Amino acid sequence: MKINRKEFLKLTGLAGMGMIFNTGHANQRTPFRGPNIQKFNMHGYAAPKLDTVRMGFIGIGGRGSGNVVRYASIEGVEIKALCDPVAQRVNSSVEFLKNELPWHNPDSYTGGKDDWKRVCEREDIDLICIGTPWDLHAEQCVYAMEHDKHVYVDLPVGVTVEECWQVVETSDKTRKHVYMDCVNCHGGIAAVLLNMVRQGFFGDIIHAEGHYIHDRVSNTGSRWVRDPENNFFFGYRPWRLQENVNRNGNLYPGHGLAPLSQMMDLNYGDQMDYMVSVSSNDFTMSDKMREIAEMDDYYKPYVGLKFRGNMNTTIIRTHKGRTIMLQHDISSPRPGHRFDLISGNKGIYRARPDRLATSEQWLSQEEFNSITEEYTPEITRIFNEKVRKAGNRRTTGGAYSRVSPSDWRLIDSLRNGLPLEVDVYDGALWSVISPLSEWSVSREGTSVKVPDFTCGAWKTNKRGMDISIREGGTTNLV
Numbered sequence: 001m002k003i004n005r006k007e008f009l010k011l012t013g014l015a016g017m018g019m020i021f022n023t024g025h026a027n028q029r030t031p032f033r034g035p036n037i038q039k040f041n042m043h044g045y046a047a048p049k050l051d052t053v054r055m056g057f058i059g060i061g062g063r064g065s066g067n068v069v070r071y072a073s074i075e076g077v078e079i080k081a082l083c084d085p086v087a088q089r090v091n092s093s094v095e096f097l098k099n100e101l102p103w104h105n106p107d108s109y110t111g112g113k114d115d116w117k118r119v120c121e122r123e124d125i126d127l128i129c130i131g132t133p134w135d136l137h138a139e140q141c142v143y144a145m146e147h148d149k150h151v152y153v154d155l156p157v158g159v160t161v162e163e164c165w166q167v168v169e170t171s172d173k174t175r176k177h178v179y180m181d182c183v184n185c186h187g188g189i190a191a192v193l194l195n196m197v198r199q200g201f202f203g204d205i206i207h208a209e210g211h212y213i214h215d216r217v218s219n220t221g222s223r224w225v226r227d228p229e230n231n232f233f234f235g236y237r238p239w240r241l242q243e244n245v246n247r248n249g250n251l252y253p254g255h256g257l258a259p260l261s262q263m264m265d266l267n268y269g270d271q272m273d274y275m276v277s278v279s280s281n282d283f284t285m286s287d288k289m290r291e292i293a294e295m296d297d298y299y300k301p302y303v304g305l306k307f308r309g310n311m312n313t314t315i316i317r318t319h320k321g322r323t324i325m326l327q328h329d330i331s332s333p334r335p336g337h338r339f340d341l342i343s344g345n346k347g348i349y350r351a352r353p354d355r356l357a358t359s360e361q362w363l364s365q366e367e368f369n370s371i372t373e374e375y376t377p378e379i380t381r382i383f384n385e386k387v388r389k390a391g392n393r394r395t396t397g398g399a400y401s402r403v404s405p406s407d408w409r410l411i412d413s414l415r416n417g418l419p420l421e422v423d424v425y426d427g428a429l430w431s432v433i434s435p436l437s438e439w440s441v442s443r444e445g446t447s448v449k450v451p452d453f454t455c456g457a458w459k460t461n462k463r464g465m466d467i468s469i470r471e472g473g474t475t476n477l478v
């Protein structure tokens with residue numbers, strides 16, 4: 001099936017305009033299609049094992065260049081192709097590999113904006129790694145799977161409800177994996193907390209909170225001054241600026257949602273039911289555009305446009321009666337915040353600073369240290385040992401160039417023929433919050449049903465994320 005973006009937009013637009021089905025609750029709507037009949041359940045599916053994972057990379061920008069370094073530093077990976085319309089970005093990654101990891105000798109694709117299709121069409125590639133602007137992700141995921149490739153995609157898998165369904169349905173049909181980067185769900189405090197949840201430290205989970213609070217506006221030098229040496233690139237990103245004009249809601253739920261989703265067994269034991277979403281007005285972006293348009297004419301067309309509100313708050317209720325709060329704010333001057341809170345009927349964790357409590361008093365720092373040490377899962381111990389043996393994690397110094405336990409486990413699972421621990425249903429669920437929040441925000445916070453991409457299989461799916469590494473764990477870092 002060939003994906004047609006115009007059809008996607010048309011379908012979603014139609015849904016937004018009129019296809020509203022009353023579900024029986026006075027205030028609750030199901031404006032988007034579903035449930036569907038699942039053709040094949042990719043949860044728990046193990047694809048044939050690959051001794052060598054041959055990779056092609058599409059989009060070698062800020063994140064994509066880091067993706068190249070990280071995956072090139074994992075045993076059993078062979079980098080076959082790098083693609084970006086900006087030749088300079090491909091060339092500098094090729095140069096890095098030549099100097100640092102010379103056993104990789106990728107072909108370069110820098111000719112045009114559709115070159116990525118040629119990478120997907122190659123027969124000597126197993127895994128396509130997508131690090132492009134959001135509006136290309138669904139089309140690229142689908143095309144790659146239809147050409148017999150597994151997919152790593154930086155979040156999200158799609159920007160509309162329909163795009164999320166297309167990615168899920170193509171994965172079910174082709175039996176190709178889609179792994180949406182989950183930013184270290186397998187490491188750090190997130191892995192410790194997942195272990196604590198599973199061992200019952202917090203009792204029954206009642207509520208969780210996760211955010212994407214990341215000030216991308218205040219620092220004019222790093223965010224808005226365009227770099228003539230690098231294609232007039234600027235830190236906020238041209239495409240991201242555009243997304244923030246067109247859309248109003250939670251545009252980036254994945255970072256906060258991924259860890260708590262695993263702690264709450266979403267897609268395997270519980271499922272999101274419905275959500276409401278409300279946004280504040282914009283209090284900074286319009287002013288910022290006026291300020292920087294004085295410095296650079298490039299920004300003049302953005303003066304006077306309506307921007308996404310600073311703070312979006314989304315509240316989700318699950319079928320088992322638990323709640324989740326997600327917030328998104330990338331334009332207020334404040335310290336960053338991602339996964340934030342998990343609360344059960346026996347205890348609570350809250351971030352920044354990290355704290356634990358089992359009553360109304362926070363436990364001491366000593367108690368916190370000793371409990372988190374006790375609950376550090378096997379995956380963390382094994383991964384840290386791999387890092388120690390490799391000498392260090394290779395890095396260009398860039399923020400995205402150090403191999404994470406999640407990267408390592410993805411390749412390890414493919415090489416050992418294991419099911420992926422973050423599957424296509426996780427990626428779709430974590431992505432669909434954005435278009436649903438836009439829908440709800442534009443209707444004064446009207447409740448909206450969350451599509452069940454598992455088509456009911458969440459009731460019987462076995463738990464994902466093998467943090468004890470009962471199988472695999474054999475791949476090293478280089």
Ligand SMILES: NC(=O)c1ccc[n+]([C@@H]2O[C@H](COP(=O)([O-])OP(=O)(O)OC[C@H]3O[C@@H](n4cnc5c(N)ncnc54)[C@H](O)[C@@H]3O)[C@@H](O)[C@H]2O)c1
Binds near residue numbers: 064134136
């Ligand atoms: N997981 C994380 O921590 C993390 C961090 C940063 C970004 N991201 C995600 O990574 C993705 C990319 O973000 P970024 O900050 O690297 O953006 P970027 O603008 O730096 O990079 C995007 C790259 O895609 C290229 N591109 C555009 N059209 C293309 C096409 N048709 N074919 C091939 N390449 C094309 C651009 O030339 C650019 O080099 C986004 O989804 C973003 O949300 C994830």
